[in-house]
Amino acid sequence: MQIEQTEGLWLYEHYEFSLAELADLSGMPETELREWVDEGVLVPIDPEAAQWSFGADRLVTVRLACRLRKDFDLEPHSVALLVMLLDRVHELEAEVRDLGAKLPRVLR
Amino acid sequence: MKYKDYYAIMGLDRKATAAEIKKAYRKLARKYHPDVSKDPDGEEKFKEVAEAYETLQDPEKRAAYDQLGNHQPGQDFRPPPDWGKEHGGPNFSFDDIDLSDLFAAFSGSRQRAGQDGRKVSMPGQDYEVNAHITLEEAYRGTELELNLSVPEYDENGLPRRVQRAIKVRIPKGATDGQRLRLSGKGGKGMNGGRDGNLYLNITLHPHPLFRVSGHDLYLDLPLAPWEAVLGATIQVPTLSGGVRLKVPPGTRAGQQLRVAERGLSKPHAGAGDLFAIVQIAVPTVVGDQERALFKALADGSTFNPRGHFERS
Numbered sequence: 516m517q518i519e520q521t522e523g524l525w526l527y528e529h530y531e532f533s534l535a536e537l538a539d540l541s542g543m544p545e546t547e548l549r550e551w552v553d554e555g556v557l558v559p560i561d562p563e564a565a566q567w568s569f570g571a572d573r574l575v576t577v578r579l580a581c582r583l584r585k586d587f588d589l590e591p592h593s594v595a596l597l598v599m600l601l602d603r604v605h606e607l608e609a610e611v612r613d614l615g616a617k618l619p620r621v622l623r
Numbered sequence: 624m625k626y627k628d629y630y631a632i633m634g635l636d637r638k639a640t641a642a643e644i645k646k647a648y649r650k651l652a653r654k655y656h657p658d659v660s661k662d663p664d665g666e667e668k669f670k671e672v673a674e675a676y677e678t679l680q681d682p683e684k685r686a687a688y689d690q691l692g693n694h695q696p697g698q699d700f701r702p703p704p705d706w707g708k709e710h711g712g713p714n715f716s717f718d719d720i721d722l723s724d725l726f727a728a729f730s731g732s733r734q735r736a737g738q739d740g741r742k743v744s745m746p747g748q749d750y751e752v753n754a755h756i757t758l759e760e761a762y763r764g765t766e767l768e769l770n771l772s773v774p775e776y777d778e779n780g781l782p783r784r785v786q787r788a789i790k791v792r793i794p795k796g797a798t799d800g801q802r803l804r805l806s807g808k809g810g811k812g813m814n815g816g817r818d819g820n821l822y823l824n825i826t827l828h829p830h831p832l833f834r835v836s837g838h839d840l841y842l843d844l845p846l847a848p849w850e851a852v853l854g855a856t857i858q859v860p861t862l863s864g865g866v867r868l869k870v871p872p873g874t875r876a877g878q879q880l881r882v883a884e885r886g887l888s889k890p891h892a893g894a895g896d897l898f899a900i901v902q903i904a905v906p907t908v909v910g911d912q913e914r915a916l917f918k919a920l921a922d923g924s925t926f927n928p929r930g931h932f933e934r935s
Contacts, residue, residue, distance in 0.1 A: 518768070518788045523803035523823065525796055529891040540804075540820065542746060575802050578749075578822075579658060586652055586673065601658065612799070616834035616841045619877070619900050 528570035531560065537569055541577040554595035556580055626694035627722050629675035648676040678726045724774040724782035747819030748810035754823045758830040761797040762862040762887055766790060775811060796890030798838050801825045832860060838887040838895030845904040846870060861885040861897055868899060876903045
């Protein structure tokens with residue numbers, strides 16, 4: 516069996532994707548992504564810019580939105596609501612993790 | 624090929640109506656979908672449910688599945704003669720494939736054929752894999768070897784299971800929950816479509832000393848009471864070797880001492896910080912001389928740690 520070598524790219528907000536790249540990577544048509552921007556699922560780095568660009572971490576959100584849309588058969592408004600609620604859950608989980616990290620362990 | 628009982632997976636009767644199938648799927652999706660469920664086995668269970676639903680909700684695929692007959696789950700079986708010719712085309716082979724690949728190939732061949740019979744280009748499938756690494760590996764960057772069992776399709780859209788070994792270089796900058804994209808390492812594209820991507824979800828193993836929050840690290844720093852009162856210079860472990868940390872006199876329990884840029888590296892630039900959280904440790908067993916010294920301190924000190932009790 517041949518071993519393929521590869522280097523990865525962090526999906527981090529400091530890297531940027533164009534709308535076309537985001538559409539290509541997620542398999543979603545650009546028109547639908549524009550609808551998600553209207554619904555607030557996706558926020559461009561500068562919404563006023565002629566050409567939108569997005570933090571690379573937004574790809575994670577788009578992939579999540581795609582999965583929810585397909586697996587639960589949702590229309591754009593419901594996707595937006597669910598993505599917003601899941602974002603809040605993830606923020607709260609991160610806060611709990613953060614507090615857990617700051618909490619000293621009991622000395623033995 | 625191993626048999627899977629799609630009806631049993633969805634808790635349905637073989638005579639279930641389309642509405643019953645949809646209802647059962649929605650209920651199970653809410654219960655097991657990895658994005659909304661807390662069930663540790665949710666992802667695996669949802670995959671089974673989604674695979675079963677994918678086939679049962681499509682009348683053509685369901686009819687083909689029903690023609691496979693009724694077998695025990697996990698039992699090796701061969702479809703009836705002519706089944707492959709009727710549903711998969713000539714040259715169909717049942718070796719090295721999974722039932723899910725078989726039915727995925729169904730819809731694939733329908734889509735690829737297009738309305739006018741021309742072959743439509745299709746991007747390859749994206750794969751998502753969970754990767755567990757240690758804190759040290761995240762700090763330095765590491766290499767992982769992934770062994771994936773994935774379907775590959777020939778020019779007729781017929782599936783075959785193949786083993787793929789991919790050596791992945793995980794650059795510095797990882798932290799818990801971070802995603803890495805490996806471009807073009809997913810499934811092969813069809814008819815000129817691009818290859819899919821491979822996404823790695825990074826999970827860090829718990830570390831005996833350091834706790835992680837984003838790119839910052841937290842370490843408990845136990846001090847003897849006299850070190851906290853008088854101040855001290857303490858050797859503190861970090862992921863890149865020990866550093867000498869100055870503890871100022873009068874340090875209290877719970878105070879955080881920051882060691883700049885000794886956390887995990889950030890992908891774009893710089894690094895998180897290391898925070899040492901002070902704890903005041905006391906000896907549980909003391910010798911006669913120590914006891915006498917503590918007694919002398921107790922007798923001679925005017926310190927009242929509970930002054931605020933009296934004020935309130």
